[in-house]
Amino acid sequence: MSMRFGRLIHFVGLLLVLAFTLFPFYWMVTSSLKDQSDLLASPPVWLFTPTLDHYREIFEDPKIISSVMHSLIIATSTTLLAIVLGAPAAYALARFEFRGKSDLWFWFISNRMISPIVLALPVYLLAQTLGLLDTHLVLILIYLTFNLPIVVWICTDQFRSIPSELEQAARLDGASQFLIFWRIYLPLGVPGIAVSAIFSFIFSWNELLYALVLTRRAVQTAPVAATSFMSGYELPWGKIMATGSVIVLPVTIFALLVSRHMVRGLTMGATK
Amino acid sequence: MSATSPTPSKPGRLNPGYGRWTPALFLAPAVLALLVIGIYPTIFALVTSFRRYNITRPRDGFPFIGIENYQKVLTDQTFWDTLGLTFRFFLTVMPVQILLGIVIALLLHKPGLGLLRSLARVSLVVPLATTYAVVGLIGRLVFNGNFGVANQMLGWFGLPPIDWLASSGGAFAAIAIMDIWQWTPFCALIFLAGLSMVPVEVEEAARLETSSKVALLRYVQLPYLLPGLTAVLILRSADVLKLFDMIFTMTRGGPGTATELISIYIQRVGFRVFDMGTASAQAILLLILTIMLSRLYIRVFYREIQ
Numbered sequence: 001m002s003m004r005f006g007r008l009i010h011f012v013g014l015l016l017v018l019a020f021t022l023f024p025f026y027w028m029v030t031s032s033l034k035d036q037s038d039l040l041a042s043p044p045v046w047l048f049t050p051t052l053d054h055y056r057e058i059f060e061d062p063k064i065i066s067s068v069m070h071s072l073i074i075a076t077s078t079t080l081l082a083i084v085l086g087a088p089a090a091y092a093l094a095r096f097e098f099r100g101k102s103d104l105w106f107w108f109i110s111n112r113m114i115s116p117i118v119l120a121l122p123v124y125l126l127a128q129t130l131g132l133l134d135t136h137l138v139l140i141l142i143y144l145t146f147n148l149p150i151v152v153w154i155c156t157d158q159f160r161s162i163p164s165e166l167e168q169a170a171r172l173d174g175a176s177q178f179l180i181f182w183r184i185y186l187p188l189g190v191p192g193i194a195v196s197a198i199f200s201f202i203f204s205w206n207e208l209l210y211a212l213v214l215t216r217r218a219v220q221t222a223p224v225a226a227t228s229f230m231s232g233y234e235l236p237w238g239k240i241m242a243t244g245s246v247i248v249l250p251v252t253i254f255a256l257l258v259s260r261h262m263v264r265g266l267t268m269g270a271t272k
Numbered sequence: 273m274s275a276t277s278p279t280p281s282k283p284g285r286l287n288p289g290y291g292r293w294t295p296a297l298f299l300a301p302a303v304l305a306l307l308v309i310g311i312y313p314t315i316f317a318l319v320t321s322f323r324r325y326n327i328t329r330p331r332d333g334f335p336f337i338g339i340e341n342y343q344k345v346l347t348d349q350t351f352w353d354t355l356g357l358t359f360r361f362f363l364t365v366m367p368v369q370i371l372l373g374i375v376i377a378l379l380l381h382k383p384g385l386g387l388l389r390s391l392a393r394v395s396l397v398v399p400l401a402t403t404y405a406v407v408g409l410i411g412r413l414v415f416n417g418n419f420g421v422a423n424q425m426l427g428w429f430g431l432p433p434i435d436w437l438a439s440s441g442g443a444f445a446a447i448a449i450m451d452i453w454q455w456t457p458f459c460a461l462i463f464l465a466g467l468s469m470v471p472v473e474v475e476e477a478a479r480l481e482t483s484s485k486v487a488l489l490r491y492v493q494l495p496y497l498l499p500g501l502t503a504v505l506i507l508r509s510a511d512v513l514k515l516f517d518m519i520f521t522m523t524r525g526g527p528g529t530a531t532e533l534i535s536i537y538i539q540r541v542g543f544r545v546f547d548m549g550t551a552s553a554q555a556i557l558l559l560i561l562t563i564m565l566s567r568l569y570i571r572v573f574y575r576e577i578q
Binding site: 007010011013014015017018020021022024025027028031039040041042043044084085086088089091092093096098104106107108109110111113114115116117118119120121122123124125126141142144145148152177181202205206207208209212213223226227230237240241244247248251252254255256259262263266267 | 290291294295296298299301302303305306308309310312313314316317320327375376379380382384385388389391392393394395396397398399400401402403404405406407409410411412413414418419420421423424427450453456457458461462465503507510513514516517520521534535538539542543548551552555556558559562563565566569570
C-alpha cells in the first residue's frame with residue numbers, strides 16, 4: 001500500500017515538474033496564437049480559436065526578418081571564430097606542458113564570470129571612436145569574451161580524452177605538430193567541438209545587453225527587436241509573443257540536442 | 273572533475289617531441305583575442321573611471337579628476353541600496369532554488385516511471401535555453417495586473433489579486449519568480465549529477481538498512497550534494513551580479529528603483545544618464561567583486577589541478 005502511495009507521489013511530483021518547467025513556454029506559444037481580444041480577456045482564457053495572424057504579421061515585417069538574419073550572422077560568425085581561435089588553444093592546454101599553464105587556463109575560464117556591463121561601457125566608447133558601433137563585427141568580437149572560455153573548456157576536456165599513443169605514432173612518422181592537430185585531434189574531437197559550438201551559438205543568440213548598447217538600427221538583433229515593441233499604450237502582445245516564440249524555438253531544439261552536456265556547459269566543469 | 277590522467281612515463285617524456293615555442297604558437301591567437309577584447313577595454317574602463325567623462329558634454333573634455341568618481345560612488349546611497357537589493361534578491365531566490373532543485377533531483381533520481389522521468393529531465397533544459405530577454409517579456413504578460421494569468425491562479429486558491437508590476441514588493445516578487453523558474457532546473461541538474469555519484473552498492477545497502485527517506489538523504493546522499501551546493505552558490509552569485517536582460521525587459525528596474533539590481537543601475541548611469549566616468553568606477557568596483565568571487569571559485573574547485 002505504501003509502495004503504491006510512494007509511486008503516486010512520485011508520479012504527481014514528476015507531473016508538477018513538467019508543469020513548472022513548461023508553463024511559461026506554453027503560455028508564450030499559446031498567447032502567440034490568440035487574437036487581440038482573447039489576449040486582453042480578463043480573466044485570461046485557456047480555450048480559444050487559434051490564429052496564425054501574428055506569425056503572418058511578423059513574417060511580413062522586414063524589421064523582424066532582418067533582425068533574425070543579423071542574429072544568425074552574428075551568432076554563427078562568433079561561434080566559428082571562437083572555435084578557430086579556441087580549439088588550438090585547447091589542444092595546447094590539453095597536451096603540452098609549459099610554465100603558467102594552469103594560471104592561463106583559469107584566466108580563460110574566469111572571463112565568463114565577468115558582468116557584461118563592465119565591458120559594455122569601455123567597448124561602447126572604443127567602438128564609437130573606431131566607428132564600429134552598429135556593426136556585426138563589434139558583437140562578433142565582444143561575444144568571444146564568453147564563447148572562447150566555453151570552447152576552451154569543453155575542447156580541452158575532449159582533447160585530453162584522445163589517446164596520446166596516436167600522437168606518438170604520428171610523431172614517429174615525422175608529422176608536424178600542426179598536422180597532428182589537424183589530422184588527429186580535430187577529427188576525433190568533433191563531438192566536443194560540436195557541443196561547444198552549440199553552446200556558443202545559444203549564448204550569442206540569447207544575448208541582449210551588448211546588443212542593446214552597441215547597436216542601433218542597422219544591426220538590430222532578434223532579442224533587441226522583440227524588446228523594441230514594448231512601448232506605446234496598448235502593447236501588441238500577440239506580435240511580441242510570436243517573435244518570442246520564433247527566437248526561443250530554435251535554441252530550445254539546439255539545447256535539447258546538448259541536454260546531456262547542459263550542466264557541464266553552464267558550470268564550466270564544477271561538476272560533471 | 274577532469275584532472276589530467278597522469279601521463280605514463282614514456283621514453284619521450286624527457287624530450288617532449290615539440291619545440292619550446294610550439295605551445296605558444298597554438299595559444300597565441302586565443303590569448304591575443306582575449307587581450308584585445310577583454311583586457312584592453314578593462315584598462316580603458318579603469319582609466320575612464322579616473323576621468324570626468326560625460327558624453328553628452330564633449331566640449332568639457334574628459335579631464336582626470338583622481339579618485340573623485342570613486343569617492344562619489346562609495347558615498348552614493350543609491351549605489352549601496354542597489355548592492356543591498358542585489359544581495360536581497362540573491363537571498364530570496366537562492367533558498368527556493370536550492371530546495372526545489374534538491375526535490376526535483378530526488379524525484380528524477382528515484383527509480384521507476386521511466387518515460388515520465390526522462391520527459392521531466394529533458395524539460396529542465398527548456399527554461400535554461402529560453403532567451404533571458406524573452407523570459408522578461410513572458411513575465412510581463414503573466415504578471416499583468418488586468419489580464420495576467422498569475423492573478424487568475426491566485427484566484428483559484430481564493431487569494432486576492434496582486435498589483436504585481438506596479439508595486440515595489442510585487443515587482444520584486446515577480447522578477448524573483450521568473451528567476452526561480454529559469455534557474456531552478458540548473459540547480460536540479462547539478463544536484464542530480466551529485467546524486468548519480470553515490471555508488472549504487474552504497475545506496476542499495478542503505479535502502480536495505482533503513483526505510484527512512486530522511487536518513488538516506490541525510491547520511492548517504494547529502495555528502496554527494498555538497499560540492500554541487502558550493503558550485504551553485506558561487507555561480508549563481510556571479511549570475512545575480514550579471515543579471516540584466518530579464519529585468520530590463522520586464523520592469524526596467526522599476527517601479528521607481530524597486531527592481532534596480534547592480535547591472536541595471538550601472539547601465540542606467542552609463543547609458544541613460546551618460547555619466548561614463550561614474551559608471552566606469554561602479555563597473556570597476558563590480559569587477560573587483562567578481563574577481564574575488566572567481567578566485568574563490570577557483571580555490572574551491574580547481575585546487576587539485578594546481
